[in-house]
Amino acid sequence: MSEERLKQHRDAIDSLDQQVLKLLNQRAEHARAIGEIKGGGIIYRPEREAQVLRRIKELNPGPLSGETVARLFREIMSACLSLEKPLTIAHLGPAGTFSESASFKHFGHAARLLPCASIDEVFRVCESSEADYAVVPVENSTEGAVGRSLDLLTQTPLQICGEVILRIHQHLLRSVPSLDHIEKVYSHAQSLAQCHEWLNKHLPDVERVSVASNAEAARLAAEDSRFAAIAGEAAAERFNLGFLARNIEDEPNNTTRFLVLGTHDATLSGHDKTSLVMSARNQPGAVHQLLAPLAERGVSMTKFESRPSRTGLWEYVFFVDVEGHHSQTQVQDAIEALRERAAFVKILGSYPVAVL
Numbered sequence: 001m002s003e004e005r006l007k008q009h010r011d012a013i014d015s016l017d018q019q020v021l022k023l024l025n026q027r028a029e030h031a032r033a034i035g036e037i038k039g040g041g042i043i044y045r046p047e048r049e050a051q052v053l054r055r056i057k058e059l060n061p062g063p064l065s066g067e068t069v070a071r072l073f074r075e076i077m078s079a080c081l082s083l084e085k086p087l088t089i090a091h092l093g094p095a096g097t098f099s100e101s102a103s104f105k106h107f108g109h110a111a112r113l114l115p116c117a118s119i120d121e122v123f124r125v126c127e128s129s130e131a132d133y134a135v136v137p138v139e140n141s142t143e144g145a146v147g148r149s150l151d152l153l154t155q156t157p158l159q160i161c162g163e164v165i166l167r168i169h170q171h172l173l174r175s176v177p178s179l180d181h182i183e184k185v186y187s188h189a190q191s192l193a194q195c196h197e198w199l200n201k202h203l204p205d206v207e208r209v210s211v212a213s214n215a216e217a218a219r220l221a222a223e224d225s226r227f228a229a230i231a232g233e234a235a236a237e238r239f240n241l242g243f244l245a246r247n248i249e250d251e252p253n254n255t256t257r258f259l260v261l262g263t264h265d266a267t268l269s270g271h272d273k274t275s276l277v278m279s280a281r282n283q284p285g286a287v288h289q290l291l292a293p294l295a296e297r298g299v300s301m302t303k304f305e306s307r308p309s310r311t312g313l314w315e316y317v318f319f320v321d322v323e324g325h326h327s328q329t330q331v332q333d334a335i336e337a338l339r340e341r342a343a344f345v346k347i348l349g350s351y352p353v354a355v356l
């Protein structure tokens with residue numbers, strides 16, 4: 001009896017899969033036709049992708065979660081876009097790092113990734129059009145701002161066209177399934193710091209060695225079973241390591257924010273952010289005066305970060321994110337007013353608030 005019910009459900013799944021397959025290919029044909037209409041123009045449309053994902057989440061009747069259906073549609077769009085033109089994405093390498101995970105999370109797995117040796121190199125290959133887009137880390141919830149990315153943003157002609165929010169989970173990885181006789185634990189210094197308490201409790205006597213990246217740590221652990229590594233899931237998969245302990249980060253909400261850069265920003269999606277960098281004139285109360293136009297026009301600030309300017313001693317530049325798109329009147333007016341008060345203002349880009 002239960003055999004018969006099993007068969008009924010499997011027959012239903014076979015029939016549905018056939019329909020899903022047909023519909024997916026119809027969707028791909030439309031994407032290909034859109035690609036032809038775009039001609040040689042900009043293929044990747046971040047605002048449209050955000051709208052598609054938001055709509056899917058809203059329409060979703062379940063039982064699959066909103067997150068799950070959005071991830072599936074992320075991959076469908078990635079595959080459709082690659083029929084129009086495969087995209088090359090530069091990120092901080094090597095393969096197996098969180099920057100790689102952030103790039104796949106935003107562009108899906110049809111994107112071609114180009115791992116670079118430094119953040120400077122990521123900017124350079126995108127500026128020289130060797131890559132279509134770049135993904136760079138800008139802030140971590142426990143470690144703070146990524147200074148090099150911020151400094152390069154002030155100079156680059158690239159614009160911000162998206163953001164990626166990635167939950168960072170650290171795992172203890174090894175080629176053998178035992179916590180015994182580990183001689184060294186390798187990881188990036190930041191990851192060792194993020195797992196400090198766990199290591200003190202579970203491996204107090206094991207030497208901790210910092211290396212250039214978590215992926216490099218995983219590579220070393222894969223080469224010699226006396227060693228373990230702290231790294232993310234992507235590194236575990238890449239180097240075929242087992243999980244001795246999962247989610248060992250001391251701070252449970254450890255999150256890194258990445259920016260997506262390209263030669264254009266995004267048009268209005270309906271739920272957007274604008275990033276600006278500016279400097280205040282060197283006068284008392286200048287920062288307060290500088291920001292007043294935002295509040296006066298009801299434009300909410302979602303981030304404020306100051307960095308020493310690299311051009312003058314004791315001068316600062318301010319990185320500000322506001323809600324809204326620079327094509328919206330309120331935001332436009334506020335930026336105009338900022339321009340009157342600030343020594344300099346650069347619009348880094350308007351882009352959709354992260355959906356995934």
Ligand SMILES: O=C(O)C(=O)C[C@]1(C(=O)O)C=C[C@@H](O)C=C1
Binds near residue numbers: 031034044077078084
């Ligand atoms: O709507 C478009 O412009 C498309 O090219 C289609 C599509 C999609 O698959 O939905 C693919 C790539 C774009 O980045 C946005 C959306």
